[in-house]
Amino acid sequence: MTWTDQAWNSIQPIFKKTISHPFIQELMNGNLPLEKFNFYIQQDSIYLSSYGKLLTRLASKFKDPEHSRAFIHIAGENMDQEKELHKSFIKEIELDIEPSPACELYTSYLLKHLAVSPVEVALAAVMPCFVIYQKVGSYIYKHQVKGTNPYQAWIDTYAGSEHVESVITATRICDEIAKSCTIEQQEAMLNAYKTSSRIEHMFWDSAYHLEKWIV
Numbered sequence: 148m149t150w151t152d153q154a155w156n157s158i159q160p161i162f163k164k165t166i167s168h169p170f171i172q173e174l175m176n177g178n179l180p181l182e183k184f185n186f187y188i189q190q191d192s193i194y195l196s197s198y199g200k201l202l203t204r205l206a207s208k209f210k211d212p213e214h215s216r217a218f219i220h221i222a223g224e225n226m227d228q229e230k231e232l233h234k235s236f237i238k239e240i241e242l243d244i245e246p247s248p249a250c251e252l253y254t255s256y257l258l259k260h261l262a263v264s265p266v267e268v269a270l271a272a273v274m275p276c277f278v279i280y281q282k283v284g285s286y287i288y289k290h291q292v293k294g295t296n297p298y299q300a301w302i303d304t305y306a307g308s309e310h311v312e313s314v315i316t317a318t319r320i321c322d323e324i325a326k327s328c329t330i331e332q333q334e335a336m337l338n339a340y341k342t343s344s345r346i347e348h349m350f351w352d353s354a355y356h357l358e359k360w361i362v
């Protein structure tokens with residue numbers, strides 16, 4: 148079994164909770180309150196600008212230049228597409244929005260791995276960003292009742308072929324790198340993958356509850 152298959156299998160309990168979360172269910176049914184979706188999009192804009200920079204820095208750490216090139220390509224194309232999507236939902240992104248606790252946790256968690264962990268662990272930590280969005284996108288696409296959904300453009304982006312292509316490339320690179328790792332290194336990768344999957348869940352949950360700093 149490939150490392151990415153093993154990682155994906157290991158987070159099934161988390162993923163099942165994610166797709167049954169009211170944020171995802173209401174997004175799928177089109178009845179998610181706009182206020183919650185807007186909160187999510189605003190926070191995701193903050194997340195994405197940090198994530199885009201992180202991906203290019205991660206790319207520069209790979210030993211194989213082909214891996215670096217492919218990742219830089221993903222960072223550029225993917226980020227452009229996602230930012231366009233955000234702009235289509237929010238005409239003027241408010242610039243003075245603070246990151247929510249969950250957003251701060253996620254960006255800081257990924258940056259921590261980039262700063263202090265071996266490259267394979269930092270890569271494992273970003274894999275759920277690719278995979279979970281694609282799986283959530285295709286889950287919604289498959290199960291939604293066709294009709295008008297105000298969030299259809301969001302669903303189509305993550306279920307769509309461009310995002311799928313990025314996921315396939317990132318998965319290939321991750322498996323090539325994992326293959327030359329020891330069992331211990333692969334374990335450390337699994338831990339980072341699991342934590343990111345948990346935070347992905349928290350990110351949606353935080354939007355659903357319009358999360359605030361308690362002080």
Ligand SMILES: Cc1ncc(CO)c(N)n1
Pocket residue numbers: 191194195229275276277280347350
């Ligand atoms: C929080 C989060 N994770 C992953 C993605 C997909 O890149 C996204 N847009 N936002």
